[in-house]
Amino acid sequence: MTHSPLDTTPDAPEAGSADAATQVTEEQSVVTSAADAAARAHAASTPFALTDRAARADALLAVADALAADADTLVPVGLRETGLAEARLRGELNRTVVQLRLFADTVRAGDYLDVRIDEADPGFALGARPDLRRYLVPVGPVVNFAASNFPFAFSVAGGDTAAALAAGCPVILKAHPGHPELSRLTAQVVVRALAEAGMPDGTFQLIEGQDAGIEALRDPRVAAGSFTGSLGAGRALADIAASRPAPIPFFGELGSVNPVFVTADGLVSAGGADALAAGFVASVSGSAGQLCTKPGFLFVPTGTLAQLDAPIREAAEGVAAHRLLYPKITSGYVERRDTILGVEGVRPVAAGTVEVDDDGHGWVTPTIVSVDLDTLLSAGEDLLDEAFGPLSIVVEYDPATTDLAALVPELFPGSLTATVYAGDTEQSDDLDRLVFALSRHAGRVLFGGWPTGVAVTPAMQHGGPWPATTNDSSTSVGTAALLRFLRPVAFQSAPDRMLPPELRDGNPSSVPRATAPAGESTSWGSTSV
Incomplete structure (x- = not known):
């Protein structure tokens, strides 16, 4: 979904305009x-x-x-x-x-x-074939x-x-x-x-x-x-x-937590610690973190967090408070944030703030915490469940002993996105296995960049295995x-006048069509690459 820079949102007008107020009254029907x-x-x-x-x-x-x-x-x-x-x-x-x-x-x-x-x-390889025409x-x-x-x-x-x-x-x-x-x-x-x-x-x-x-x-x-x-x-x-x-x-x-994985060489390709931290915080905090593609986890090699701590904190402290959508979102965010901060071994990198007004609306700044991999594994859903709001977890892992590809199905069975930061020329079996695992457990795999930005375009896939979506073959x-919202139907031996225009002889609707001509079946299997 579209990411835009976070702005401070002042108290909005009590009504859009006099015309808007009148229109709402008139259009209750x-x-x-x-x-x-x-x-x-x-x-x-x-x-x-x-x-x-x-x-x-x-x-x-x-x-x-x-x-x-x-x-x-x-x-x-x-x-x-x-x-x-x-x-x-x-x-x-x-x-x-x-x-x-x-x-x-x-x-x-x-x-x-x-x-x-x-x-x-009539000469079909398996016996005479009728005329068949299929569409959605x-x-x-x-x-x-x-x-x-x-x-x-x-x-x-x-x-x-x-x-x-x-x-x-x-x-x-x-x-x-x-x-x-x-x-x-x-x-x-x-x-x-x-x-x-x-x-x-x-x-x-x-x-x-x-x-x-x-x-x-x-x-x-x-x-x-x-x-x-x-x-x-x-x-x-x-x-x-x-x-x-x-x-x-x-x-x-x-729900989706959209993990991001940085390899040992990936920090350089990301532009260094300052650039990675700035992009990460902007993606986490955009629209107060209320985006389905917000990166909920950032995996970095052991020792990398020492370089990221200060720039993450500085970037987070530069984000102004933003209102959450409505009181139910606020209460849910406060509960998840309290649970995460209460897990033993969780260290706040940027503490963030939450202020709730008399109407139950929450005004928040980003909270970024860090844990080691053992803490994440032992805490389970207390850390792994989605936090809908400007909160994310940085996880340190040891590249020498951690099989990231094996962790993916254990920690993230289904996600809308997954991101890899690898070196510009990095190649290894471990990296290949990680990318393969992510392609099986996410609908969109990014190489660099941040997932909060979904292009409205023909090749986009915005879906993923459960629990990201209920149907992982759709977008x-x-x-x-x-x-x-379509289903297939086939017409067999139908008179041309009874067919929908898209299936008639001569293609009067001018739609793209895949045609299997008579006689083709006798040569199946003979095509070489």
């Missing part, structure tokens, strides 16, 4: 009940799925344009409700707009449909549980919503209670833009409240669920989806994200 939302989404499902791809792409562009046009109304409300800095919110809104535009191009191109055509072949179709209505820490990019009009709409699935958005006013305003923009673009009524709807979200997830008219949030809540929702009479796919992005960022 944008919120509907779970049952009504499911009924309307079900009614919209077939006409929306059958909508011409170009029209659907135009609708995504209309939403993008409307959000960009209303930035001056939306951002001030986000400031007040989340405490995030204005620069961060405007950048995140721009990311949301760009993401919608990327999906519009993806829908128009049509390659995501994965069209495969096997021509009828929308699964149906999706209930999307919005995130708190990205009030634009992973909330009402964020990645999951954009992906589901691009796939041709109506969306029921369960708003996050951390920014309700912004959710209603954003939903109003989305509903209006989709309607003006000619999309069916019920293509997008907003519901509020935990009970409503669960009711929607259980509704037989809902075909899939998506979620970004805590491990506990995500697991509970995943269990509901799996225990339905007819289970449905559920795609949850949950919630990038064009592959819409594949979560």
